[in-house]
Amino acid sequence: xxxxxxxxGPAATYIIISLAWWLMQKRNSAEQKSFGFALLFSAVxxxxxxxxxxxxxxxxxxxxxxxxxxxxxxxxxxxLSGLLLILFFTIPALLRALILLQExxxxxxxxxxxxxxPMYIERWVFRAMNSFDSKKxxxxxxxxxxxxxxxxxxxxxxxxxxxxxxxxxxxLKPSGNNRKGFKVQ
Numbered sequence: 001x002x003x004x005x006x007x008x009g010p011a012a013t014y015i016i017i018s019l020a021w022w023l024m025q026k027r028n029s030a031e032q033k034s035f036g037f038a039l040l041f042s043a044v045x046x047x048x049x050x051x052x053x054x055x056x057x058x059x060x061x062x063x064x065x066x067x068x069x070x071x072x073x074x075x076x077x078x079x080l081s082g083l084l085l086i087l088f089f090t091i092p093a094l095l096r097a098l099i100l101l102q103e104x105x106x107x108x109x110x111x112x113x114x115x116x117x118p119m120y121i122e123r124w125v126f127r128a129m130n131s132f133d134s135k136k137x138x139x140x141x142x143x144x145x146x147x148x149x150x151x152x153x154x155x156x157x158x159x160x161x162x163x164x165x166x167x168x169x170x171x172l173k174p175s176g177n178n179r180k181g182f183k184v185q
Contacts, residue, residue, distance in 0.1 A: 006062040014089045016043045021093035024100060034171040037097050041114045044122055045090040052083040059085055100172055129153065 016039060023036025051057040060082030068078050097114075101107045129149055138148040161168075 003062045003065050006058040006065075010048070010058050013043050013045075013048065016040075017045060017089055017093050021096055024093070024096045030173040031169040033100060034169050034173065037100060037114075037172060038168045040093050040097050041118055044118045045094060046115045047119050047122070048086050049083075049090060050119075052079075052086045055079040055082070057082055057086065125153075 020036040020040035020043070023032045023039065025033075028036070048057060052060065060079055063078045063082050063085075064075070067081075068075055094115075098107060098111050101110055133147060133149050138152075142148050142151050
């Protein structure tokens with residue numbers, strides 16, 4: 001049962017990444033590609049890759065439960081298998097996103113920014129939320145296992161999405177003169 005719990009989170013992440021990969025296809029509109037681009041980086045794929053390099057992902061823990069020998073003699077093979085599994089699911093979508101940014105300056109500056117910035121934002125937000133939650137300012141749970149802080153954060157994210165939705169859909173649309181905007185394949 002623990003293995004299924006460890007695989008549930010990554011499965012949701014890979015569904016999001018696969019949907020993003022599908023949305024960024026050549027045949028799709030600029031709006032769909034832009035939404036896929038944003039969706040991909042919202043899944044914070046680089047965190048999964050870094051964690052796999054360190055040998056500590058949910059996928060790796062599940063693989064250890066299923067395949068590791070009792071004496072741990074194959075622990076490196078299991079960790080490498082976890083890394084390869086994660087790379088299999090993340091690299092195609094990341095490459096497709098990189099290709100969508102046709103100008104080399106945007107590839108060099110924007111792609112690493114989108115790859116790294118969500119990871120740091122997520123870390124800062126979780127630290128702040130944990131600090132705020134430890135002060136017990138808000139009442140307990142709104143639903144069993146769901147704190148008010150998580151609900152308020154979700155509402156805040158939905159408001160931000162509503163405000164930025166049009167910009168997200170137009171991110172990869174070329175501008176009128178094509179010098180400032182992105183080219184779309």
